[in-house]
Amino acid sequence: QTVVTQEPSLTVSPGGTVTLTCASTTGEVTSGCYPNWFQQKPGQAPRALIYSTSNKHSWTPARFSGTLLGGKAALTLSGVQPEDEAEYYCLLYYGGAWVFGGGTKLTVL
Amino acid sequence: QGQLVQSGAAVKEPGASVKVSCKASGYTFTNYFMHWVRQAPGQGLEWMGIINPSGGSTTYAQKFQDRVTMTWDTSTSTVYMELSSLRSEDTAVYYCARASWDLVPLFDYWGQGTLVTVSS
Numbered sequence: 001q002t003v004v005t006q007e008p009s010l011t012v013s014p015g016g017t018v019t020l021t022c023a024s025t026t027g028e029v030t031s032g033c034y035p036n037w038f039q040q041k042p043g044q045a046p047r048a049l050i051y052s053t054s055n056k057h058s059w060t061p062a063r064f065s066g067t068l069l070g071g072k073a074a075l076t077l078s079g080v081q082p083e084d085e086a087e088y089y090c091l092l093y094y095g096g097a098w099v100f101g102g103g104t105k106l107t108v109l
Numbered sequence: 110q111g112q113l114v115q116s117g118a119a120v121k122e123p124g125a126s127v128k129v130s131c132k133a134s135g136y137t138f139t140n141y142f143m144h145w146v147r148q149a150p151g152q153g154l155e156w157m158g159i160i161n162p163s164g165g166s167t168t169y170a171q172k173f174q175d176r177v178t179m180t181w182d183t184s185t186s187t188v189y190m191e192l193s194s195l196r197s198e199d200t201a202v203y204y205c206a207r208a209s210w211d212l213v214p215l216f217d218y219w220g221q222g223t224l225v226t227v228s229s
Contacts, residue, residue, distance in 0.1 A: 051214070087153075091216070097156070098144070
């Protein structure tokens, strides 16, 4: 059973840069895992940010970017805004099934 | 554009079943897949499965294989997720999420969520 792991929590200062990562117990995360990233704020449904590693939706702010880094999927926020404080989830594809990471709680302080 | 509107909250007793609906609008219903995802209180997201409204093929997460059924009704552009043999651990918010797969898969629009409470 594949387990996808993320940093439980990270803290970043406004205007700073932070990278969230997404790793798999199966091994290296590749483009074939089609990493997706979602943002969720308290009491709200998740919002899609990134699909297939690095592609942005039309509503995704330019300060969000996705990539593969050191065998993991990564989400980088550059020039963090206070409204970026939220929970972030990655989602990976494994042969017909999808697996969410445990989420990273990002605090902007 | 697209919008997904889910059915209202439900309270069920242990052992019962629940059926959650997700009504789509603003796009061609059969051109997109629909995933179901749940989130227990204070916990993370959990993928449950996917249905293709064009033909009805489904794939379920192994954990729910014997308890979940996803169906669809093209006439009303609605997908359904039924979970049986409910237990307290099934208390969660259930979401539908639209997805497509042209060259690559992507998720975009989500429903507002449906709280299902399992309690005697």
